[in-house]
Amino acid sequence: MVLTDTHTHLYSESFDEDRSEMIQRALAKGIERFFVPAIDSTYTDSMKALKKAFPEQVHLMTGLHPTHVKEDYEEELSHVQEELESGEYIAVGEIGMDLYWDKSFVQQQADAFLRQAAWAKEKDLPIIIHCRDAFDEIFELLEGMPQQEFKGIFHCFTGNETQAQRLIDWGFYLGIGGVVTFKNGKIDQFLSRLPLESIVLETDAPYLAPTPYRGKRNESAYLEEVARKVAAIYRKSLPEVAKVTTANSQQLFGI
16 A cells, blocks of 8 residues: 655654654555655755655655745745756645735735746646635636646645535646544535545645644654545545555656
8 A cells, every 4th residue: 555645844844853764654654655845945955855865755846835925036936947947846836825824925926826837837747736815816816827727736625615626627636634634624524525536645744733643743654644534534445545546646746
């Protein structure tokens, strides 16, 4: 059984004391594929060091996280563009909009999203979308983009069934993580009505730890809890969920 964590910040400072051990715990549970999104340029070196340490298991993305779109975002975008030219990355992400923490850079977030999505299209790479308190804004941006079949993941999906179906119709996969295990997460109420072939699993480690670890540091090994919950929702075995969701990630990333 092979599980795939399609969104995990393994380079985070939260893992500085036990990074190798944490990754080994995940590998021991059959979680053998780690897709690692970027935040900003300050993490590029640590991401590359991680890839060097685990070349077969770790796959890197480049991008500017919406919460890090600030006054210097043009410089950050130049860095993303330069990194993309290296050909070392399998996706552009995570990109998007986040209006939960700060609404000072709404226009800049939208501009950064559109430009990075266009670069991904040029390179035929998937985009990984971060959306918090910004569903309407993200949907408006997507509707305004050239008509095409989108390729990517709507990371940490927390919307409703109508929004989920719309994203699937556009060609996105839904990233399902720890929220699906929360009592008030709500997505467990309709998830079974969506095709398992449109879902990928993720942790967003070190954030959003699933039940029973909620409130603690998340790590990729806890993806097993997410997979078990998804298996229960779809009334399928854990190995079957692992097989389908890993195949979905292979289809998307080509790895």
